[in-house]
Amino acid sequence: MRSHLLNDTTAEQYRRSVTEGVERVAAKLVDTQRPFTGVTVDDLAPVIEQIDLDRPLHDTTAVLDELEDVYLRDAIYFHHPRYLAHLNCPVVIPAVLGEAILSAVNSSLDTWDQSAGGTLIERKLIDWTAARIGLGENADGVFTSGGSQSNLQALLLAREEAKTEDLGTLRIFASEVSHFSVKKSAKLLGLGQDAVVSIPVDHEKRMQTVALAHELERCAKDGLVPMAVVATAGTTDFGSIDPLPEVAELCAQYGTWMHVDAAYGCGLLTSLTRRALLDGIERADSVTVDYHKSFFQPVSSSALLVKDATTLRHATYHAEYLNPRRMVQERIPNQVDKSLQTTRRFDALKLWVTLRVMGADGIGQLFDEVCDLAQEGWKLLAADPRYDVVVEPRLSTLVFRYIPATVTDPAEIDRANLYARKALFASGEAIVAGTKVNGRHYLKFTLLNPETKASDIAAVLDLIAGHAEQYLGDSLDRAS
Numbered sequence: 001m002r003s004h005l006l007n008d009t010t011a012e013q014y015r016r017s018v019t020e021g022v023e024r025v026a027a028k029l030v031d032t033q034r035p036f037t038g039v040t041v042d043d044l045a046p047v048i049e050q051i052d053l054d055r056p057l058h059d060t061t062a063v064l065d066e067l068e069d070v071y072l073r074d075a076i077y078f079h080h081p082r083y084l085a086h087l088n089c090p091v092v093i094p095a096v097l098g099e100a101i102l103s104a105v106n107s108s109l110d111t112w113d114q115s116a117g118g119t120l121i122e123r124k125l126i127d128w129t130a131a132r133i134g135l136g137e138n139a140d141g142v143f144t145s146g147g148s149q150s151n152l153q154a155l156l157l158a159r160e161e162a163k164t165e166d167l168g169t170l171r172i173f174a175s176e177v178s179h180f181s182v183k184k185s186a187k188l189l190g191l192g193q194d195a196v197v198s199i200p201v202d203h204e205k206r207m208q209t210v211a212l213a214h215e216l217e218r219c220a221k222d223g224l225v226p227m228a229v230v231a232t233a234g235t236t237d238f239g240s241i242d243p244l245p246e247v248a249e250l251c252a253q254y255g256t257w258m259h260v261d262a263a264y265g266c267g268l269l270t271s272l273t274r275r276a277l278l279d280g281i282e283r284a285d286s287v288t289v290d291y292h293k294s295f296f297q298p299v300s301s302s303a304l305l306v307k308d309a310t311t312l313r314h315a316t317y318h319a320e321y322l323n324p325r326r327m328v329q330e331r332i333p334n335q336v337d338k339s340l341q342t343t344r345r346f347d348a349l350k351l352w353v354t355l356r357v358m359g360a361d362g363i364g365q366l367f368d369e370v371c372d373l374a375q376e377g378w379k380l381l382a383a384d385p386r387y388d389v390v391v392e393p394r395l396s397t398l399v400f401r402y403i404p405a406t407v408t409d410p411a412e413i414d415r416a417n418l419y420a421r422k423a424l425f426a427s428g429e430a431i432v433a434g435t436k437v438n439g440r441h442y443l444k445f446t447l448l449n450p451e452t453k454a455s456d457i458a459a460v461l462d463l464i465a466g467h468a469e470q471y472l473g474d475s476l477d478r479a480s
């Protein structure tokens with residue numbers, strides 16, 4: 001069994017084994033014709049069920065053959081130009097290279113004595129990101145597992161900075177289309193049921209700052225504590241960006257922590273044409289960025305940035321066995337002092353290799369391309385009488401629904417759209433997402449693949465219309 005340990009004597013086996021895996025994936029990339037096979041849970045569950053984990057195969061090739069059946073064949077492939085569903089990007093090769101290196105070396109970024117150079121690389125990437133945001137000289141931050149964790153940590157810092165024992169009085173203000181991790185975080189942080197105040201959005205799905213001002217005023221009048229405003233820079237559904245300068249003004253006026261959730265919109269930090277959409281983000285107290293969404297990085301790769309490095313102390317605990325207090329005096333950099341995690345992946349390496357190979361402009365160019373594509377898609381949808389499209393995209397999402405010429409019952413239109421999404425998924429030809437707008441079912445394209453063409457969007461719209469028409473035709477038959 002020792003031959004499986006990665007070390008000096010097994011270097012050749014390591015090379016062979018990983019290369020064999022890389023070859024399988026490479027072959028898959030070439031072969032894959034559709035984003036999905038359309039396999040069902042009922043098809044796949046028994047295949048995985050019948051594998052006896054207590055009877056190993058002892059042979060890498062056999063295991064890879066088996067993996068074809070249990071995973072590779074039916075995986076959802078985000079690199080396919082007709083994967084249009086969630087905020088998953090195709091990944092760039094330098095980042096995958098970084099991933100292979102970081103898991104083999106297996107640094108853990110909690111303490112210097114488990115990561116050495118890795119700590120400094122992560123710190124440099126944090127400084128780089130903070131500088132792109134414009135957070136100033138005292139900024140800091142840490143890599144996290146994802147936007148949800150970044151939001152949680154941001155709100156933890158905001159809660160501590162609010163300096164009140166009475167958690168029931170704390171209020172967080174976020175738009176009605178903010179990410180659900182804001183509410184989850186409030187719960188985890190022990191805040192009351194009513195802690196998150198939902199602020200209505202305008203017709204472009206941006207937070208209405210008049211309503212925010214009103215709620216902040218009411219909060220003060222009621223003797224409650226405005227703990228944080230969460231402005232979203234790139235809402236998950238619409239890619240809409242809350243008016244950051246106005247939110248910043250109100251936060252300054254009411255002494256409230258300003259958090260910007262740029263999990264999606266962070267790609268704009270490298271954009272060559274659209275960086276101005278983030279104007280005002282530099283005034284934030286904290287910012288969430290998900291490199292695994294708009295920087296074309298593999299999951300996971302995310303960070304929380306803060307304007308004032310000292311606020312990260314709210315996540316600091318010392319343990320004799322790991323990061324004793326004296327290490328701070330000795331100026332030994334232990335990233336665990338800033339993190340909610342202890343053992344932590346060296347995800348920063350992926351971004352490092354990406355920036356060293358492609359440069360930030362390379363990332364920005366790819367993100368700009370998908371935003372341009374969304375504009376084209378919007379024009380297609382706006383000109384297509386079969387569809388209703390919600391808002392002109394700022395980033396790269398399109399929310400729309402099929403509207404039949406002959407049917408007016410909204411519930412029936414809902415069912416036709418739900419059916420079309422499911423039927424498309426089952427066909428594996430393309431994958432789209434869904435959401436609700438004003439209580440009605442809509443479909444969504446999240447465009448993060450620069451290889452997707454306007455012709456793909458047009459083709460998928462035809463497929464959706466075909467499924468929806470089939471549903472409506474069948475339901476007419478059922479009625480008669």
Ligand SMILES: *Cc1c(COP(=O)(O)O)cnc(C)c1O
Nearest residue numbers: 146147148179235236261263264
């Ligand atoms: C995706 C997303 C999150 C959550 O990020 P994860 O990496 O999935 O945890 C938070 N906020 C917004 C706006 C997002 O789009």
